[in-house]
Amino acid sequence: MSDVVLELKDIAKTYNAGKPSEVAVLRGVDLSVGKGEVVALVAPSGAGKSTLLHIAGLLDTPDAGTVELGGQNLSGQSDRRRTLARRADVGFIYQFHHLLPEFSALENIVLPQLSNGTSKSAASERAMMLLDKVGVGARADHRPAELSGGEQQRVAFCRALANAPRLLLADEPTGNLDPATSDQVFDALMGLVRDTGLSALIATHNLELAARMDRTLQLDSGRLV
Ligand code: ADP
Numbered sequence: 001m002s003d004v005v006l007e008l009k010d011i012a013k014t015y016n017a018g019k020p021s022e023v024a025v026l027r028g029v030d031l032s033v034g035k036g037e038v039v040a041l042v043a044p045s046g047a048g049k050s051t052l053l054h055i056a057g058l059l060d061t062p063d064a065g066t067v068e069l070g071g072q073n074l075s076g077q078s079d080r081r082r083t084l085a086r087r088a089d090v091g092f093i094y095q096f097h098h099l100l101p102e103f104s105a106l107e108n109i110v111l112p113q114l115s116n117g118t119s120k121s122a123a124s125e126r127a128m129m130l131l132d133k134v135g136v137g138a139r140a141d142h143r144p145a146e147l148s149g150g151e152q153q154r155v156a157f158c159r160a161l162a163n164a165p166r167l168l169l170a171d172e173p174t175g176n177l178d179p180a181t182s183d184q185v186f187d188a189l190m191g192l193v194r195d196t197g198l199s200a201l202i203a204t205h206n207l208e209l210a211a212r213m214d215r216t217l218q219l220d221s222g223r224l225v
Pocket of ligand 1: 015016023025043044045046047048049050051052
């Protein structure tokens with residue numbers, strides 16, 4: 001099996017092509033993330049980080065270039081194949097937690113596993129194991145509104161890993177938190193990623209956080225430098 005989990009080749013993306021509002025966001029991006037590797041994607045706001053993560057996670061399609069996950073070229077595949085690959089292989093984390101408000105922390109991690117065909121007992125066991133790893137096991141029965149911002153985000157990390165993806169894509173995962181909380185929550189995320197041997201591409205504009213990852217890529221004028 002290939003040791004490259006994510007491979008992007010010559011990715012280009014322009015919004016509003018041909019209009020006065022045209023923005024060429026990505027102009028030939030090549031990127032690869034190896035097994036167990038954690039890569040920081042650093043760029044100022046508006047540089048195209050979210051666009052790149054959405055393309056890598058098969059939520060958006062590039063105008064040109066190819067996206068390979070686990071050695072499988074998914075460019076030009078049907079929406080159904082891409083959706084299946086995304087569900088099986090990719091976990092997403094955003095700046096905001098997007099947890100379901102009417103369900104407990106545990107249930108938020110159990111539900112995606114049930115949709116994936118896992119039994120309720122196995123799903124609960126995995127959810128509890130993940131919550132314990134990030135230090136919020138004692139809050140398993142709390143709803144999101146009863147959790148602090150840092151705890152909500154820790155639960156969101158567990159949900160992203162619920163179905164054991166091979167790639168984690170995170171867009172400013174601690175961007176909503178105050179600096180001290182952000183530091184601790186980022187440590188929890190790194191611990192979880194390292195423990196599970198996951199590969200990750202994490203967008204941030206925080207250079208201190210980037211320095212704690214294996215490698216930093218900077219997005220500048222639509223290219224990685
Ligand atoms: P970042 O995540 O680095 O802040 P984005 O990928 O969100 O950057 O956006 C990059 C640029 O593309 C911005 O100038 C943004 O306004 C523009 N953009 C993003 N999405 C769209 C869209 N759907 N239509 C038009 N322009 C867009």
